[in-house]
Amino acid sequence: MRHTAAMLEIRDLSLAVSIQGRPVEAVSSVSLQLRPGRVLGLVGESGCGKSLTAQAVLRLGEYQGVARTQGDILLDGESIFAMSDETLRRMRGGRVAMVFQEPMTALNPVFTIGSQLGEVIRLHLGLSRRAAMERAAGLLSGVGLQDAGSLLGQYPDALSGGMRQRVLIAMAMAADPDYIIADEPTTALDVSVQKRIIALLRGLQRDRNLGLMLVTHDFGLVAEMCDDVAVMYAGQIVEAGPVGEIFDRPAHPYTQALMACRPEISRPGEALPVIPGQVPAPGQWPQGCRFAPRCGRAGPDCRAAAIAEYAWRDGAHLARCLHVAEEA
Numbered sequence: 001m002r003h004t005a006a007m008l009e010i011r012d013l014s015l016a017v018s019i020q021g022r023p024v025e026a027v028s029s030v031s032l033q034l035r036p037g038r039v040l041g042l043v044g045e046s047g048c049g050k051s052l053t054a055q056a057v058l059r060l061g062e063y064q065g066v067a068r069t070q071g072d073i074l075l076d077g078e079s080i081f082a083m084s085d086e087t088l089r090r091m092r093g094g095r096v097a098m099v100f101q102e103p104m105t106a107l108n109p110v111f112t113i114g115s116q117l118g119e120v121i122r123l124h125l126g127l128s129r130r131a132a133m134e135r136a137a138g139l140l141s142g143v144g145l146q147d148a149g150s151l152l153g154q155y156p157d158a159l160s161g162g163m164r165q166r167v168l169i170a171m172a173m174a175a176d177p178d179y180i181i182a183d184e185p186t187t188a189l190d191v192s193v194q195k196r197i198i199a200l201l202r203g204l205q206r207d208r209n210l211g212l213m214l215v216t217h218d219f220g221l222v223a224e225m226c227d228d229v230a231v232m233y234a235g236q237i238v239e240a241g242p243v244g245e246i247f248d249r250p251a252h253p254y255t256q257a258l259m260a261c262r263p264e265i266s267r268p269g270e271a272l273p274v275i276p277g278q279v280p281a282p283g284q285w286p287q288g289c290r291f292a293p294r295c296g297r298a299g300p301d302c303r304a305a306a307i308a309e310y311a312w313r314d315g316a317h318l319a320r321c322l323h324v325a326e327e328a
């Protein structure tokens with residue numbers, strides 16, 4: 001079978017992390033598709049495997065002892081796990097770029113903005129130093145930073161958090177990638193700055209027809225930006241579908257509980273509702289449905305055996321749950 005469609009496809013991917021020297025499954029059979037011009041939101045509580053999944057697309061986990069145990073990731077039909085070191089180096093940033101959560105740690109404090117941005121540009125585009133600096137200045141203007149010329153000579157700690165995140169976005173755009181993986185790109189920023197960074201990302205995504213994978217806790221952001229949503233719980237996708245479907249008819253009890261915890265619907269002064277219990281860590285997943293211990297609807301059938309990803313399905317909307325129909 002040939003896979004020539006422009007698409008970033010995670011197919012049946014399982015990942016193991018190393019816990020006390022032993023491999024332990026942390027991501028289980030995840031399948032996701034991202035197309036140019038589309039925004040896919042990946043949501044779920046802390047520790048569900050969102051970052052592991054996102055980082056796998058650039059094979060970054062390998063540096064932290066994360067191993068692929070099953071499945072594949074296909075970039076426009078080509079397996080990223082079959083890429084040579086050189087192809088992988090060009091792919092990172094050149095075809096798929098990443099925007100991380102914490103702009104300070106992602107920038108090197110001892111190099112100027114110009115040298116860091118210039119290096120990325122030269123690496124991918126092979127421009128002269130002078131041409132790279134010109135492009136760098138253009139990229140900084142393109143992400144809304146004024147006085148780009150003088151910014152190039154400054155060090156990261158002279159910039160505010162919002163400015164640093166703009167620099168990182170400029171860096172991600174440096175080699176005109178087709179896909180951007182943004183892992184909680186605004187979580188570390190003030191709310192007002194978050195809004196502007198999101199507007200910037202959305203503008204770039206639309207103008208350049210980027211495929212954007214947005215990892216976030218923020219359902220408001222999902223509603224505003226995403227075309228498709230995948231909800232992760234304990235290493236699995238538990239619900240996925242078009243954003244309208246997920247908001248209008250969340251099917252999985254976990255998604256419903258997450259939505260009930262959205263800050264928008266709590267009243268001022270009221271404590272935020274939380275889902276009782278905790279996400280089980282890798283290696284401590286229960287048998288059967290992994291959400292069952294926290295789920296008001298779970299019965300013995302939920303605990304008996306693993307639940308299929310398509311246990312409930314309506315067109316492109318699917319949920320890993322045995323008890324959707326009775327609620328709908």
Ligand SMILES: Nc1ncnc2c1ncn2[C@@H]1O[C@H](COP(=O)(O)OP(=O)(O)OP(=O)(O)O)[C@@H](O)[C@H]1O
Nearest residue numbers: 017018026045046047048049050051052064281282
């Ligand atoms: N390199 C690693 N070695 C060992 N365990 C890891 C490693 N990376 C992640 N884990 C564990 O795997 C689980 C999933 O981690 P991951 O960072 O993907 O979660 P997440 O969904 O991104 O959470 P958050 O919302 O807090 O960022 C967690 O229990 C985490 O402790």
Ligand SMILES: [Mg+2]
Nearest residue numbers: 050051052183
């Ligand atoms: Mg994370």
